[in-house]
Amino acid sequence: MKKYIFILLIVFFSVFTSVMKAQETGMAFIKEGSFVPLYGAVSKKPVEVKSFYIDIYPVTNREFLDFVKKNPSYQKSKIKGLFADKSYLSYWKNDFDFGNAKPNSPVTNVSWFAAKKYCECEGKRLATMDEWEYVAMADTKRVDARTKKEFNEYILSWYEKSRTYENEIGKTFKNYWGVYDMHGLVWEWTSDFNSIFLSGESRKDKSTDKNLFCGSGSVNASDLMDYAAFMRYAFRGSLKAQYSTRNLGFRCASTTKPKI
Amino acid sequence: MKKTAIAFLLLFSFYSCKEADKKEVKAEIKKEISDLSIYNLPSKWTTQDGKDIELKSLRGNVLVMVMIYTSCKSACPRLVADMRDIESKLDKNTKQHVKLILVSIDPNTDTPERLKSFAIENKMNQDPWIFLRSTEENTREFAAVLAVNYKKISPIDFSHSNIISVFNPEGELVFQQEGLGVNNDKTIETINMEARKI
Numbered sequence: 495m496k497k498y499i500f501i502l503l504i505v506f507f508s509v510f511t512s513v514m515k516a517q518e519t520g521m522a523f524i525k526e527g528s529f530v531p532l533y534g535a536v537s538k539k540p541v542e543v544k545s546f547y548i549d550i551y552p553v554t555n556r557e558f559l560d561f562v563k564k565n566p567s568y569q570k571s572k573i574k575g576l577f578a579d580k581s582y583l584s585y586w587k588n589d590f591d592f593g594n595a596k597p598n599s600p601v602t603n604v605s606w607f608a609a610k611k612y613c614e615c616e617g618k619r620l621a622t623m624d625e626w627e628y629v630a631m632a633d634t635k636r637v638d639a640r641t642k643k644e645f646n647e648y649i650l651s652w653y654e655k656s657r658t659y660e661n662e663i664g665k666t667f668k669n670y671w672g673v674y675d676m677h678g679l680v681w682e683w684t685s686d687f688n689s690i691f692l693s694g695e696s697r698k699d700k701s702t703d704k705n706l707f708c709g710s711g712s713v714n715a716s717d718l719m720d721y722a723a724f725m726r727y728a729f730r731g732s733l734k735a736q737y738s739t740r741n742l743g744f745r746c747a748s749t750t751k752p753k754i
Numbered sequence: 755m756k757k758t759a760i761a762f763l764l765l766f767s768f769y770s771c772k773e774a775d776k777k778e779v780k781a782e783i784k785k786e787i788s789d790l791s792i793y794n795l796p797s798k799w800t801t802q803d804g805k806d807i808e809l810k811s812l813r814g815n816v817l818v819m820v821m822i823y824t825s826c827k828s829a830c831p832r833l834v835a836d837m838r839d840i841e842s843k844l845d846k847n848t849k850q851h852v853k854l855i856l857v858s859i860d861p862n863t864d865t866p867e868r869l870k871s872f873a874i875e876n877k878m879n880q881d882p883w884i885f886l887r888s889t890e891e892n893t894r895e896f897a898a899v900l901a902v903n904y905k906k907i908s909p910i911d912f913s914h915s916n917i918i919s920v921f922n923p924e925g926e927l928v929f930q931q932e933g934l935g936v937n938n939d940k941t942i943e944t945i946n947m948e949a950r951k952i
Contacts, residue, residue, distance in 0.1 A: 731903075735901075
């Protein structure tokens with residue numbers, strides 16, 4: 495009996511310390527589950543999301559400055575055209591000065607390549623779109639709050655606000671997983687942002703699958719819940735990996751427990 | 755005496771001029787990879803012959819690239835047909851500078867062996883055709899460079915953009931043809947033009 499208590503204690507402590515560790519490195523543990531994404535899934539089948547870790551906050555100006563100091567080829571003046579367009583870090587004064595932006599505000603105007611590289615250097619990766627959406631559907635108390643009116647109203651009211659990218663991280667609500675700023679601060683890159691097919695004007699260009707959301711999704715995007723997600727998918731669908739805009743930042747994820 | 759001196763000088767200047775020319779040629783070969791070149795990508799790829807290459811090794815050729823997967827039943831055969839059609843219309847005189855490359859978006863299924871048998875089946879197992887595969891991550895990155903979108907929609911099926919991309923010898927994207935069975939005059943013209951420059 496004593497032995498069992500002992501083992502239980504060990505298990506408890508190892509779980510406890512791993513949670514602590516995750517917190518120290520600024521990542522939250524996301525337990526596996528499944529959900530039906532509003533767009534992107536075929537025939538509304540649930541998508542499985544395996545357990546993973548995600549940054550509690552988006553990456554900030556200060557953090558990105560540290561990164562470019564260590565990785566000169568990602569500095570504003572040095573980055574190659576293949577990896578970022580002209581607007582890369584456009585609000586920064588120079589390679590080592592983010593100007594009037596706050597150190598603790600999310601870094602934006604970063605391309606997908608730069609975001610991806612940043613995460614790689616941290617021993618992490620970008621979250622997949624499914625992972626990101628899975629975390630983003632939680633409100634303060636529920637794993638999936640997508641059907642809640644207030645939740646959708648909150649998201650949609652943010653879409654109407656301007657310049658929220660100037661705010662500091664961690665000022666929006668803390669969700670069920672302990673993650674901040676999934677809504678209300680900036681849009682975020684995902685690793686597979688280029689798996690979206692929404693470009694209505696050029697449907698002939700795609701191998702159109704009737705089950706994909708091109709036709710059915712957009713037409714049926716009638717209620718708030720669909721609309722909020724539709725905006726995100728449409729935005730992602732409009733991106734190219736070199737693009738960088740003032741309202742688009744990122745955060746990292748990790749499949750394994752983050753190392754300190 | 756003076757004359758010989760002048761002749762000597764002339765000879766010397768000719769000689770130095772040639773030297774300079776040579777240097778220039780050398781400098782061009784060693785020229786740094788340009789900002790917009792795909793040869794900035796460090797990713798490693800495997801051909802249908804199981805050979806590991808970096809994209810850089812293709813430098814100096816005009817590349818015509820398309821992303822496909824071999825188990826594809828709908829769009830890809832048409833994309834492959836489009837590629838074949840382009841190949842058949844290329845200028846015979848400059849064709850040796852052109853490589854037509856099919857990149858797999860399904861590296862799990864498309865092993866080098868599988869690509870090889872696909873190449874043989876489609877009579878594309880010879881120059882100028884090359885089949886490439888890499889990791890899922892490198893593939894996603896390469897697609898991002900090409901602005902090709904794709905998504906796995908079932909264990910065996912992908913949805914993907916139908917884009918054929920043309921790169922100049924320095925690896926810079928110079929033209930993209932979008933859609934299936936579209937008019938390819940402009941594509942062919944671009945390829946021939948780029949190949950003539952070599």
